[in-house]
Amino acid sequence: MSPIGKTLLGFHAWGGMLFSWLLIPVFVTGSVAVFEPEVTHWMQMASTSAQATATEAVALAEVRLREVGKEAPLWRIRLPTDREPLIGIGWGKNPRRMNEELLDAGSGEAIAVRETRGGHFFTHFHADLLLGPAGRWIVGAAGLVMLGALISGILIHHRFFSDFFTLRPRAGKRRTWLDVHNLAGISTLPFLLMITYTGCVILAETYMPAATQVLYEGNHRAIRADVIKNFERKASGIPGTSLPLASHLNPAEKQFGAGAISSLIVRNPGDRNSLVQVYRRVDDRISAVAEHITFDAISGDIFGQQRDWNPMAFAYRTQVGLHVVHFGGGTIRALYFLSGMLGAVMMATGTVLLLRKRRQQHGLDRRQRALEALGCASISGILFACSALLLANHLIPAELADRAEHEITAFFIAWALSLIHAWRRGDRAWREQYLLVTLILALSAVVDLASGGAFDSIRRHTDFVIGGFAVLTCLASRRFIHQEPPR
Amino acid sequence: MSAFTISLFLSIMGMAQLALGMDRHHRQFWEHAATEASLKRYRRSGWGFLLTALAPCLIDWGWAIGLIAWSGALTTAQICVTLLLAATRPR
Numbered sequence: 001m002s003p004i005g006k007t008l009l010g011f012h013a014w015g016g017m018l019f020s021w022l023l024i025p026v027f028v029t030g031s032v033a034v035f036e037p038e039v040t041h042w043m044q045m046a047s048t049s050a051q052a053t054a055t056e057a058v059a060l061a062e063v064r065l066r067e068v069g070k071e072a073p074l075w076r077i078r079l080p081t082d083r084e085p086l087i088g089i090g091w092g093k094n095p096r097r098m099n100e101e102l103l104d105a106g107s108g109e110a111i112a113v114r115e116t117r118g119g120h121f122f123t124h125f126h127a128d129l130l131l132g133p134a135g136r137w138i139v140g141a142a143g144l145v146m147l148g149a150l151i152s153g154i155l156i157h158h159r160f161f162s163d164f165f166t167l168r169p170r171a172g173k174r175r176t177w178l179d180v181h182n183l184a185g186i187s188t189l190p191f192l193l194m195i196t197y198t199g200c201v202i203l204a205e206t207y208m209p210a211a212t213q214v215l216y217e218g219n220h221r222a223i224r225a226d227v228i229k230n231f232e233r234k235a236s237g238i239p240g241t242s243l244p245l246a247s248h249l250n251p252a253e254k255q256f257g258a259g260a261i262s263s264l265i266v267r268n269p270g271d272r273n274s275l276v277q278v279y280r281r282v283d284d285r286i287s288a289v290a291e292h293i294t295f296d297a298i299s300g301d302i303f304g305q306q307r308d309w310n311p312m313a314f315a316y317r318t319q320v321g322l323h324v325v326h327f328g329g330g331t332i333r334a335l336y337f338l339s340g341m342l343g344a345v346m347m348a349t350g351t352v353l354l355l356r357k358r359r360q361q362h363g364l365d366r367r368q369r370a371l372e373a374l375g376c377a378s379i380s381g382i383l384f385a386c387s388a389l390l391l392a393n394h395l396i397p398a399e400l401a402d403r404a405e406h407e408i409t410a411f412f413i414a415w416a417l418s419l420i421h422a423w424r425r426g427d428r429a430w431r432e433q434y435l436l437v438t439l440i441l442a443l444s445a446v447v448d449l450a451s452g453g454a455f456d457s458i459r460r461h462t463d464f465v466i467g468g469f470a471v472l473t474c475l476a477s478r479r480f481i482h483q484e485p486p487r
Numbered sequence: 488m489s490a491f492t493i494s495l496f497l498s499i500m501g502m503a504q505l506a507l508g509m510d511r512h513h514r515q516f517w518e519h520a521a522t523e524a525s526l527k528r529y530r531r532s533g534w535g536f537l538l539t540a541l542a543p544c545l546i547d548w549g550w551a552i553g554l555i556a557w558s559g560a561l562t563t564a565q566i567c568v569t570l571l572l573a574a575t576r577p578r
Binding site: 162164165166167168169183186187188190191285286322327328331332335338339342 | 489491502505506509511512548551552555556558559562563565566568569570572573
């Protein structure tokens with residue numbers, strides 16, 4: 001191999017493995033985050049039977065908001081969808097810290113759900129490891145190394161096309177690992193390049209802030225304000241008689257198409273200067289931009305609307321949309337989940353390949369054991385942590401104070417335990433952790449089905465997916481992970 | 488049958504023929520060698536199927552999302568064909 005090839009291989013193997021400790025958890029949580037609303041619904045243990053039209057839902061929300069949000073200058077209504085079948089309402093002063101409630105789409109009554117971060121935890125962890133800007137730096141750096149590892153992987157794989165369909169399950173162990181690594185990488189290569197690149201683009205503003213500093217004096221929100229027109233006006237202090245909120249749906253649908261409304265914002269409800277802003281849904285196009293139209297709440301006249309976008313902003317939001325996959329329905333989401341998990345499989349097998357090679361060369365010294373423990377904690381450990389979060393969510397009593405925080409504590413404790421376990425148990429840890437994951441996932445699905453999940457279609461589907469995943473981890477523990485028996 | 492299912496089916500047909508258009512996998516599957524001409528026919532037909540698989544995606548989703556669905560079908564098909572090859576005639 002040429003010196004350049006050797007350097008590339010060294011970077012690919014070591015850079016890939018060191019950053020895979022972070023990237024595998026990021027890929028696993030990111031894949032789960034594709035189903036954020038479903039996971040939230042599951043974790044809230046909410047149940048729904050009723051469905052409502054947009055008009056009914058808005059009317060129900062308005063009744064409730066008039067009760068609880070009388071004084072609030074800002075109301076928000078999210079219409080129910082197949083993925084989020086409850087009506088979401090919010091009221092308050094600060095749009096970032098609203099009081100929130102979920103309403104039954106049939107009766108309009110507030111539903112008490114478990115206090116939980118829900119699927120948002122996975123999204124949040126995926127994007128910044130719950131560390132804020134510092135986390136975005138870390139994930140961004142890992143993303144850049146991932147891009148480098150992908151490209152160096154293509155360059156050093158000199159049998160790219162001739163090994164396109166190659167999988168030799170009964171060849172030597174090393175061959176099989178390499179075949180799985182190559183298959184997972186090549187089959188999902190377009191996806192991996194796209195998701196890593198768009199992920200880096202989304203985070204770019206954090207680690208390349210020069211433009212924001214120069215043009216907007218470092219104020220991120222100023223960029224947003226430049227792109228998204230907000231039609232607002234000050235409250236007059238004089239009360240006015242508003243039209244029913246639902247009466248704005250028809251004129252909005254004339255602009256956006258039937259059934260295309262996703263949410264409403266009401267500014268200064270009850271005031272003569274009150275405005276109603278109606279947002280179009282974003283799930284039928286790639287670009288994550290929501291067209292919106294604002295009506296005068298008293299007269300119903302159009303106050304302003306935005307349907308054109310700055311081309312650069314539109315291009316940027318297209319890349320965001322490609323990454324967060326609101327479009328294309330269940331099929332595309334399933335493909336994203338599958339591809340993301342295959343990306344994690346590719347990294348996991350790469351890690352195993354390097355660890356095995358290093359063990360042959362160096363034997364099982366302390367450093368080797370540390371590397372193997374970290375590898376195990378990032379692969380089976382993250383699955384263990386995620387499944388522990390799901391089970392903890394269902395087992396921690398709903399009344400307990402700060403229960404949402406306890407769930408997250410459970411996640412990190414489980415992850416730390418997996419590292420300690422991997423360090424102490426060595427080779428056996430992989431198999432044991434996968435079996436434990438199988439057990440916990442199966443238990444979570446059963447607990448959920450037994451506690452009302454069987455009667456709610458979203459939760460039932462989620463339980464089946466969890467159960468299916470349990471079967472996969474069980475197979476993984478049997479087929480792939482265990483090392484050869486000592487000769 | 489959804490458009491994606493049709494597209495996936497066509498992609499699997501296409502990928503299978505691309506595999507059979509490779510000497511190694513042709514021997515593996517049919518257990519005899521093939522002439523260069525027949526390998527070429529397999530490959531050409533395979534590419535044809537893969538391109539045809541784009542059509543249902545475009546009809547269902549349009550260009551923007553259709554291309555993404557198509558590449559998803561290709562990914563899934565490649566994995567299916569590789570697993571099938573490994574399962575039917577392990578080398």
